[in-house]
Amino acid sequence: MDLDGFDGEAQLQVSSPLPPAPTSSDALKYIDEEWYFETNRRGRWMDLIGDYAGSEPFVIDGDALFQQVLNDSLLALGRHDEPSFQILHAFWSLERVLKEFQSRDANIDVVFWQYNRHPTCRTGSSDIVVSSRMLARAMLFRHLNALDITIHCFDSLSDPRWIDYMSNTKPMFVMTADGGVVRYDDPDFAVDADRILLQRVFIYDLLSQGCSVSLLPGAEYRDSKIMSFIYEHRHDPDARSHLRPELWAASDAALGSLGASESLVRRGVLIVSLMTLTPQHLQPSPDQDAWIPEFIRAMLSDRYVAHAARHEMLWIFTAHILILPALSLPERARQLDKLHPDLLNILLTSFLPSVFVSLEYVLPRIGKPDLDGRVYIALFAFLLRQPEVSPAEVLGAEAHVRMQAIWSSCGLPHVDFASISRSFPNPPVGAENPAPARPRGLLPFSHPCFDDELAPVHVDLTEDSSTSLVPRMHFNTAFNDVYHWHNDRRSILPPHLGGDDPPPMDERQRFKKLRSDQRFMASLERQAQTLTGAFGIPLEQQVILSTRSTGRSSSKTDSKPRVITAKAERLTSADKIRQANAAKKQSKEDDSNQTWWQDQLKIFSQESVSGQLVLVDNLLRNKRTRDGWLAVEIRLYRLHLQFVQWVGRPDQAEPVVRDETITRILCTVKDTYRQPHLFPAAVSLLDSALTAVGLSTVVTDLKASVTVVDSDRTLSFKFVKLLKSKTGSPVHKFMPINEELFTWQLRLFGEYMDRSMDSEADPRVPFWPDAWQRKVLDCLDANESVLVVAPTSAGKTFISYYAMEQVLKTSDDGILVYVAPTKALVNQIAAEVYARFKKELTGKSCWAIHTRDYRVHDPQNCQILVTVPEMLATMLLSPPLARTWTPRIRRIILDEIHTIGQQEGGAVWEQILLLSPCPIIGLSATIGHPERFNSWLQSVQEAHGFKHSFIYHPHRYSHLRKFMYALHVKPPSPFTGLPAHSDTQRIKLLHPVALLSFGTRELPPDFSLEASDCLSLFATLQHFRAEIPFDTDELHPAKFFASSSVKLLRQKDVLEYEAALKVVLARLLESAECGPVLARITSHLTDPSLRQLDAQFIPPMPSFRSNLIYFLADLRSKGDLPAMLFHFDRKACEMMGQTLLDDLEKAESKWRSKSSDWKRKIERWEVWKSQAKVRERQKEKDTRRKKDGDEEQGGTTSATWESSFDPSDPSPEFSFAGISTAYSKDEIEYELASLARWTSVPEWACKALQRGIGIHHSGMNKRYRTLVESLYRVGFLKVMIATGTLALGINAPTKTSAFCGDSLYLTALMFRQCAGRAGRRGFDLLGKVVFYGLSMSRCQRLVLSRLPSLGGNWPLTTTMVLRLFNLLQGSDSAPIAVNAIRSILQLPHISFTSDFGKQQILHFMRFAIDYLRRAGLLDEGGNPINLFGIASHLYYTEPGNLALVTLFRHGILHKVCGQKDSIKAQRDFISLMSHLFGRRYVPKSYATDENLRQLIKKSPSMVVLPPLSRDAEAVLMQHDGDILRVFTEYALAYTTQRSDDLGPDTVLPLSGRSHDALTSSETSFHTHLRRTATNVRVRSLFAANSGLGDTFRTVDELSTTARQGLYLNPYAIPSMSGFTSSATNKDSTALNAYLLDFFIHGQPAALRKANGIRDNDMWYLLEDFTLTLKAVRANISRLLKTASDSHAKRGLDGDLEGLDEDDVDSGYGTYASGDVDDETQKGADLQSLQRPPAVSDEDWRVFEVIYAATQEFETKFKAMWA
Secondary structure, three states: OOOOOOHHHOOOOOOOOOOOOOOHHHHHHHHHHHHHHHHHHHOEEEEOHHHHHOOOEEEEEHHHHHHHHHOOOOOOEOOOOOOOEOHHHHHHHHHHHHHHHHOOOOEEEEEEEHHHHHHHHOOOOOHHHHHHHHHHHHHHHHHHHOOOOEEEEEOOOOOHHHHHHHHHHOOOEEEEOOOOOOOOOOOOHHHHHHHHHHHHHHHHHHHHOOOEEEEOOOOEEEOOEEEEEEEOOOOOOOHHHHOOHHHHHHHHHHHHHHHHHHHHHHOOOOOOOHHHHOHHHOOOOOOOOOHHHHHHHHHOOOOOOOOOOHHHHHHHHHHHHHHHHHOOHHHHOOOOOOOOHHHHHHHHHHHHHHHHHHHHHHHHHOOOOOOOHHHHHHHHHHHHHOOOOOHHHHHOHHHHHHHHHHHHHOOOOOOOHHHHHHHOOOOOOOOOOOOOOOOOOEOOOOOOOOOOOOOOOOOOEOOOOOOOOOOOOOOOOEOOOOEOOOOOOOEOOOHHHOOOOOOOOOHHHHHHHHHHHHHHHHHHHHHHHHHHOOOOOOOOOEEOOOHHHHOOOOOOOOOOOOOOOOOOOOOOHHHHHHHHHHHHHHHHHHHHHHHHHHHHHHHHOOOOHHHHHHHHHHHOOOHHHHOHHHHHHHHHHHHHHHHHHHHOOOOOOOHHHHHHHHHHHHHHHHHHHOOOOEOHHHHHHHHHHHHHOOOHHHHHHHHOOOOEOOOOOOOOOOOOOOEOOOOOOEOOOOOOOOOOHHHHHHHHOHHHOEOOOOOOOOOOOOOOOOHHHHHHHHHHHOOOEEEEEOOOOOOOHHHHHHHHHHHHHHOOOOEEEEEOOOHHHHHHHHHHHHHHEEOOOOOOEEEEEEOOOOEEOOOOOEEEEEEOHHHHHHHHOOHHHHHHOHHHEEEEEEOOHHHHHOOOOHHHHHHHHHHOOOOEEEEEOOOEOHHHHHHHHHHHHHHOOOOEEEEEOOOOOOEEEEEEEOOOOOOOOOOOOOOOOOOOOOEEEEOOOHHHHHOOOOOOOOOOOOHHHHHHHHHHHHHOOOOOOOOOHHHOHHHHOOOOOOOOOEHHHHHHHHHHHHHHHHHHHHOHHHHHHHHHHHHHOEOHHHHOOOOOOOOOHHHHHHOHHHHHHHHHHOOOOOEEEEOOOHHHHHHHHHHHHHHHHHHHHHHHHHOHHHHHHHHHHHHHHHOHHHHHHHHHHHHHHHHOOOOOOOOOOOOOHHHHOOOOOOOHHHOOOOOOOOOOHHHHHHHHHHHHHHOOOOHHHHHHHHOOEEEEOOOOOHHHHHHHHHHHHOOOOOEEEEOHHHOOOOOOOEOEEEEEOOOOOOOHHHHHHHHOOEOOOOOOOEEEEEEEOOOHHHHHHHHHOOOOEOOOOOOOOHHHHHHHHHHHHHOOOOHHHHHHHHHHHOOOOOOOOOOOOHHHHHHHHHHHHHHHHHOOOEOOOOOEEOOHHHHHHOHHHOOHHHHHHHHHHOOHHHHHHOOOOHHHHHHHHHHHHHHHOOOOEEOHHHOOHHHHHHHHHHOOOOOEOOOOOHHHHHHHHHHHHHHHHHHHHHHHHHHHHOHHHHOOOOEOOOOOOEOOOOOOOOOHHHHHHHHHOOOOOOEOHHHHOOOOOOOOOOHHHHHHOEOOOOOOOOOOOOOOHHHHHHHHOOOOOEEEOHHHHHHHHOOHHHHHHOOOOOHHHHHHHHHHHHHHHHHHHHHHHHHHHHHHHHHHHHOOOOOOOOOOHHHOOOOOOOOOHHHOOOOOOOOOOHHHHOOOOOOOHHHHHHHHHHHHHHHHHHHHHHHHHO
16 A cells, blocks of 8 residues: 555656567566566665564575576586586575575575476576576475475466465565566567566566565675565456556467477476475485486487487496595586587587486486586596596496496497597696685784784784875874764863863853753653653652762772661661651641541532542542542542442443443452551451452452551441341342353453562562562662563563662762663653752763764763764764773663664664673563573673673563454444544454464464453353364363462463463464364454455555544544554655544534534624623723722632633544643643744644644654654643654553554564553553554464564674774773773674674684775774774765775875866765765666666656766775785685684585585596695685685675685675676666765655655665765865874975875865855854865865765755755
8 A cells, every 4th residue: 555655656657559469578668667667666675584574484486596596607507608517516505595594584485386497497598508407407406305494386376276375374475586687789688588578477466466575686695684675565366457468468478489499408308397306206216326227218319319429428427427426525626627629519519408308307216416517527538538548447446337237238339438539639638726826914913902812813914015006195194083973173072071162152152052951951841741740740850969978989889789688677766756757747647638538528429420430530640549548448439439320320230231340349449458558447348349249259369468557447438338237148139240250350350450470579669579570670789781571561661760770879970871772762761861860960960862963961971871872882982982981881771672683773782782891781572582682692791791681571561452443344424523423343353363364383472362362262162172172171260270379360370371272272273183173263253344354455545544534533432542553654654644634624614614503602702702802991990909909899800711712723523632731722832833933843743733643753853753752641642643763662651552554664573562552551451452454464464473583783894893993092092992892802703693703703803904904094003094084984884984985095086076167076976975875776677778768858867876987996896806805815814724623614504414425436537636626725615616716706706605614794894896896797786876866956856756765765865975975074174184283293394294296286276165155064164164284285175075065965955854
C-alpha cells in the first residue's frame, strides 16, 4: 500500500509499443519500461537480516546462487576458450557464499525452479560453455544436498507444490537474479534477451504471488549485515492481465527457443532432473568404477562426431578421474598447461562438450564425483611430451590396473600417444613456478604504548617509502584535536581547561540568550512535570548535598557492596522524641481527616450511587487518601457502594453482571488488604465481602502478608449487610460464583493477579523489588558491569536512576554518562534527571545534554551527562578530555543497547564498549540470543578489569492482547460525531494460538498466553481431545492447581500453567500427524469473521483512509484510548493525521449546519457578546464599591461558559482531546501560538493538536515533538501517530499500540519495541495491540517471529587506528588512553561477530600503521600529521575519508578548484565529493540509457552521477594498489609467522569436509605436478585450484579468497575499488547523482520523482552531506592556519615547508566578492575568509572553493526546510 505517495510521483510514464509478434528484445524493453523501471525505483537498499527478515525464513533461488558461483571471473570453469573444469574451486565458492548467510543466522531454504536453469547454463552460448555449466550445475546441486540446508525443487511458480510451500513456509522474500543490465546496442544482446526476459517475468510473477524479492547479484556482506535491494510484493492474482498478452506469448516463445538450443547441445541426451540427484534418488554402485564403462560407451555412441585421437583423449580423461583421489590440494593448484591449438580446438568444440553432457547423464550413479580440467590437461601434456613413458609409471600401479580393467571391459583398442604427439606437438614447457616474491619492508615505527604489544609481529623494515610524489598540503605539522569538527573557530575545551574564551556578547545578545535559557528551562520544567505527574506543584526533587559540604571524600567511590543485615532496633532518646512528635502530628492529622471525611460523606449523600463511585475514584487520587486509617475507610466505602449498586440493579443475577461486579469487588478487596493501617473492623468486613461472593477460600492468601493495627475504629458510615447474622451465609443468593474457583480466576481475573516475582522489601529502593531487580542492585553496589535484558514494562527504569544517585552521593567529581540512541530519548532522560535530583555544585551543573545538534549546560563540567553514542565516542577519543574528563567517569549506561546491531552507527557502540574506562550498564528489552552478545561483552569488561554479570528476566509485567481491525467489513453508518458513534464491532481478538495457522513449526521464545488465553486453549483441547493422541485432562485448572499452596492465583502460577500448555502445543507442532487437528484447533480459536478472510488481503488505499476515523472512534467507545498509531514512513504519518483532521472538520461542519443545539448556543453567545459594555460598567461599579469598603452590597460577576467559549474551537463531539489539569486551555493556545511564531510546524498539525491528535517523527520540529510527548503524557492528546521515534524507551504510556499499514521496516524487533509501548507498568494492567490495514499473514508473521541475533560491526577500522594514535599523542599518553588501547590489543576477539583472534589483530594493527605512514597521516613516532583532521573527523565514512585525503595529497582538489570558472569549480568539487560520501546506488535496470533519456527530459536532475575525472580515478587506482600491497603483505606475514597454528588449508568452509589425498603416490606425474604447482600461502588452496597464486588484483579478491584461518574483513581495509569500479567494470551499479543534482537545482520534488529519494530519507542524507562539507571546510581552514602559525614561529621568509617556490606565483586567483554569499554559517563570518600569512595561492583557492560550495549547499538545504 503506497501510503507515502511515492509511487504516484514516478517521472517516467512512457513505454515502448509492443508489436503484434514481439521478439524477446521487444518484450524485454516493454516490461522494463512498463513495470520494472518503476519497481527498481521503488526498491530499498537495506540490511536483509537486521532490518528486514531477522529470524524469519526466506528463499535463495538455487540457480541464482549457482550463477553467483559460476559467474565468478576467478573460477576457471565454463570458459569458452579453455578446457578448465575446476569444480573444487566451485564447491569452495558455493560454501563460502552460503557461510555468509549462515554466519549471520539467516534462516534460508534453497529452492530450484526447473525453467530457471537457462541463465545458469547460459543456454544459447557455445557448446563448451553450456555443457560445462550444465554439468557444474548438477554437481553443485549434489554437493549442496550434502550440506545442512533445506532444498526444494519445483517446475515453475505455478507448480502446486510451490503454492503449498508458499502457504506453509511463508518465506519473507526470494533472493534471486534479474538478468542484469540490458544493453540494446550489444551485438550479442539477442542471445541474452531470452534469458533476461524469463528472469524479469519470474520476478513479476513472484511479486504478484505475494512474495517480496531481493537481488543476490550485487549483495554486500558487510560485517554482520547482508545489504541488497528489496522489492516489496504487491499481491495480485490477476497481475498478468495488467500487461499486454503479447508479452506472455513472447515469454513462452523465449522459453521454447532456449529449450531448442539446449537440445542441440545435448544431442538427444535426456535432461537430468535435479530430483534424481537428491540423496534418496542416487544410485551409486559399491564398485567405485562401475559407472565409468557406461560413460565410455555413451562417449563412443554415434550421437557424437568421431575425430582423431578420440580414444586417447577418452583414455586420458578416464585416467585423470582415477588418480584424482591420490592428489593433494597443493598438487591440484596449478596454471593451465599449453596444448597444440588444433588439439585444443578439438577438445573445446567436440570432445569436452560430449564428456560433460555424458557425465551429467550418469551423475546419479557416481559415488563421489570429482573432475579437474587442469589436471586432465596436465596429464595430457605430460603424456604427449613423454609418450615413451609407460602408463603404469605415470599413473601408478593401482590406477593403471584399474584403468586396464575398465578399458578392456569396453573392448577398446590400445592407445597410441606417440602418434598423437607427432600430430599435435606440444608447445615448449614453461619454467617452474617461481617462489613467492619477498615482501617489501615496512616503514619504521616505534611507540612506547605499542612496542611491547606488537613485538610478536616480526617484519622487515625499510626506509624507502617508494614514492616520488611531492604531496600537497603536506606541512608535517602535528594535528591538535582541540577544535569543533564543523567549526574551526570553536574550541572543544572550556576556558577553565585551556580552551578559548567564548566570544563577548553585547547587551542584545545577552538578553536573547537569557530569554532562550528561560524558555528552555520553562519547557524542561513542564516536561519534567508531565513525566512525574507533579502538575501545578513544585517538583519533589531529591536534594543531594555536595560531598565537600558533608565532609565526605570525593576522591574514591566505595566499590564494596552494601550488606543488608537485620539488627535488633535500639532506640535512643532522640529517636523516642521523634516518635512522640510523629505520633502527635499523626493525631492532629487524624482529627483533620475525620472532619474532612465527614464533610465528604455529606456531599456523597446528595449523589446517586454511580455518582458517588465517580467522586470516590477522584478522591483516591487525593494525597489525604494515600495513608492512615482514611486510606482504608475510603476503600471500604467504595466496596460498600459497589455492593449497593449491584443489589439495586434489575439484572443483578445475570452472569455478565455478576462477573463484572465480583471482579471489581475482588480488586477493591485486594487493594484494601494491601493498606498498611488496616484495623480489625475493616478485616472483618473484607472477609464478609469475600464470603458473600463465594470467594472465602482466598481469604487466607490475602491475609498472608497483612499487618493489622492493634487499635480498632468504628466506620463513619453503615456498611451494607452481606451475611446473615445467625448462619453467616450470604444475604443475596445471586451473589456467590457458581463456577470452579481456578477456572473463574483464569477467565476473569488474569489481568488483576499479583505480578510480583519473589518480591521483597529492600531499603535501597522505595518499592518491593523482584528477585532479579535485587540482583541488579547488588551488582551496582559492588561496582560491577551488568547487562540487563528484560521486556518493556518489566521494571528496568529504576536501574539508571539508582546508579545516578550513587554517583551523585559519593562524589562531586565523578561522572555518569547516560547514552540513549535517539535525541528524543536524550531529552526525556534529561527532564527526568532534572525532576528527580538537585545538587548544588560550585562552577558545575548536576546534569547536561550533549547531542550533535545542541548542548545544554557544559557537558564537560557536570556529573550526569545525557548524550547520544556518537558524541560519547567522540569524547572518549578526544585527546584533551583524556587528561581531564575521561578519568572521572564512574559509570556508563547504554540504554537500548541492542541498537549496537544497526547498520548505521552500530560500530560506535562497540567502540564505546572497547574504550569504556569504567563499568557499564547495558539495558535492552529486545536482544535475540543475548547469551552470545553477553559472552563477548564479559570478555571486554574483564579485559578492563571489571567483573561482569548478566541478568535476564523474560516476563512482561503486563500482557499484550492482540487484535485485528476488520477493514473488509464496511461500517454500518456514516460518522456523525464521537458521542453518537456506536461501536462497529470490527476490532477482532487474535488468540495467540489461532495465529499458529500461519504454519510455524515451533513457538518463538516470547510466545505468551495470558490467563484467559490459557483457559480458552484448554477448552479447545478438550473439545478436540478425541483427535489428540495424548491425554490433556491433567491440564484442567482444578487438577493442575489442586496441589497449589494458594487459592488466589498469582501471575507466577499462571506462567507454570502456560508452560504446561505450551508443551502440548509444541508436541502438536512437531508431529506431522497432528497437523489436521492443530488446524482445527487454530480455526476454532479464530474469530468467525476472520476465518474466511484471505490471508493476503490488504485493504485498498481509499478504504484505509476512510476507516481511520471509525477505528479511533471504536477505540474510544471501548475505553482503549490513548493510542499510538505506528507507521514507519513520515509522509504516511502526516497523511493519516491530515485525513483524521479532515474527517473531523467535515463531520463537525455538517453537524453545526444542522444542529439546533449548536445554533441556540451561538445565539446565546452572540447575546452575551452584545452585553459586553453592560458587564464592563458593572465591573467598574463593583471596583468602586470595594474601594469604598462596601463589599457586602456590591455584586460580583461570576465566570460563565460564554466567557471561555470560542466558536472556532473544536466541538468536543469532534475532538479526541482529553481533559488535562496540567495544561489549561490558555496554556495550550499559548504553546500553539509559539509554535506558529517560532517554528515551521504546518498549520494542519496545530489544528490536529487542538483535536487531541499529534504527529511524532524525526522530521517534525523538536519543540513540537516535545509538546506532543508532554500533552500525550498528561492525557490531553489521545491519539499519537508516530514512526519508530517513539519505539526506543520514550515515556509515553499508552493503552493501545496500533500498526497502521505495512512497511519493510516493520521487523520483528521494531514490532516488539512499538508494541511494548502499550501496557506500561504502573499505568495499565493490560496492553492492546491492534493491526490496522495489514494482511492476516503479516500479522501472524509479526507475532510469531523470533528476535534476530544481534549483528555486529567491525570497530577497529584503519581510521579507528589513526584516532587511537591521536588520542595518545594529544593526551601525552594519558594513563586512561594507554590502558584502553592495551586492553583492546589483549582481547580474544575485537568484535562479538568477528573471528579475528588476538594475534591477527596485532598483525592488522601493525600493517594499518604502515598504511597510515605511507598515506602521510602518521609520522614515525605515531603522531597524527597533515590532513589527519579530515580522515579522523569523517571516520564514519571510511574509506571515503581516506580517498579524499589521497586526492588532496595528489593535487586533484587543487586541479578541480583551480579552474577559472568558479561555478564549474564548485560543481566539480561537489561531484567529486558525491563519489566519496553519501553514496546511493541506482538499480542497474533503472539506470539504462533509454530510461535516463526519458527521465532527463522531464526533470532538472541528471539522476546518474558522472564518472570521476580520469586524473582522480588514476590516483585512486594507484592508491588502491598501494593499499592492496600493504594488506597482502600483512596476510603473508601473518600466515608465515602463524603457519603452525593455522594448519593445512584443506577443509571446506561450511561443511568442514576435508580434501586430503586418500593415498600417496610417487609417480613421475605426481612429481611433475608438485614441481609445477602454484605455491600459495595467503590464497585458499581451493581457489588456487583455478591457478590463482598470491598475487591479487583487488582488496575484495584478497579478502574473499583468503585461506582458512585468515580472516580478512574487506570493510576494515580501506579499499578504493568502490570508487573506481566504473572504470574497471562496465556492469557496476551506477551512483545516484542526488547530491550534485540538489546542489545544482535545490528541488526536493525532483529528487523524489527522478532520483527516487524518499521524503523519509532526504533530510538525513542532505544533512549528513552538509556536515561532511563543513568538516572538510573546518579542517582545511585549521590546517592552513596551523601551518601558517608554524611558519611564523620558525621566522621563515620563504614558503611553507613542502611547497615549491613556484607555487606562490602559480597564477591561482581568488574569488571575487560576488562569488561568496554574504550570509555565513553560525560561528563563521566573513573574517573566516581572511587569508593567513604564507598560505600559497593554490591552497587558498582550494579553501575558497570549498567554503563557497559548502555555503551554497547549506543555504539550499536550510531553504528546503524553512
